[in-house]
Amino acid sequence: MTLRAHLLRAVNVGGAKLPMAELREIAADLGATDIATYIASGNLITTPPGDPDDFDRALEKAVEERFGYFREVISRSHDDLVAARAAHPFEVIAPKYSYVTFLAAEPSPENVAKARGYETGDDRWEIIGKDMHIRYADGAGRPQMKDASIGRALGVPGTARNLNTVDKLIELTR
Template identity: 70%
Template sequence: MRIHLLRAINVGGTAKLPMAELRELATGLGATDVSTYIASGNLLCTPPGDAGSFDRDLEQAIDAQYGFFREVVSRSREEVAAALAAHPFEVVEPKFSYVTFLTAAPAPEAVAAAREVPTGEDRWEVIGREMHVRYADGAGRPQMKHATIGRRLGVAGTARNLSTVQKLLDLTA
């Protein structure tokens, strides 16, 4: 079973994709053990064959059926557990701490360029293919410009707070 995370689904009034329809798309592509968690694009399933190919097929199916492209980033349960364990910041409030699952590890020079963006009391760190974030006052009141940092990193990603990451692990146990 893998955890497939869709970027920017059902947030801010754009990219509407009902989870029942996401489950149908995944099943139609040959996935088994299909389920979703909350409406923000968290798909749990066993993909047929290569996970990367399934992710690309799912991106194309969403684009074809709904008219918008959204990256799909997937990880094994073990990779998600390792990312959670590697979170480098003290967790004061789980909903203030996030893991952004990236499509690839950013280049060192991209990380250096992103470090130039002011963050206030917010903190971030890239570890492999994940960017860990701790917001001082929560994601709703960020001091750092997450989008600017993401653009400088040069790789797409999708963030989940630590509570959601833990729940996804619990659901795949």
């Protein structure tokens, strides 16, 4: 196996506290090796034992059992991260305004069409495979688009990281 980035959705926001030391401990208990975390927003780097999808599901279950809330885990290999970064279709004015939302699966064309019905203002988004690329005109803290509504319309869970974080995850999974 090789290093992977396991990205947990919505931790350490809105009351869903997940100490990174405990996340590393859970990963070790599940048999992962080469364990590290990056910032306190649910970025776990490991070499998972066996099938990565099985590890992701086990990690979801273990987090839920220990902390009492469910959070999706979406993982990507180094090559997946590099490909997502290279595919970013928008001019990068500032990396902190440009994001990749790593999706659990590729959304259906029907769901993408439904999501296109939402107004975006000067914000932009595009689906490329299992990734949603976003460029916020004024930053993620002041979105012009209804990103939560767009995400629900896509019908698949995802977790977003700005390009600064994507670049660091590429480095950490090398």
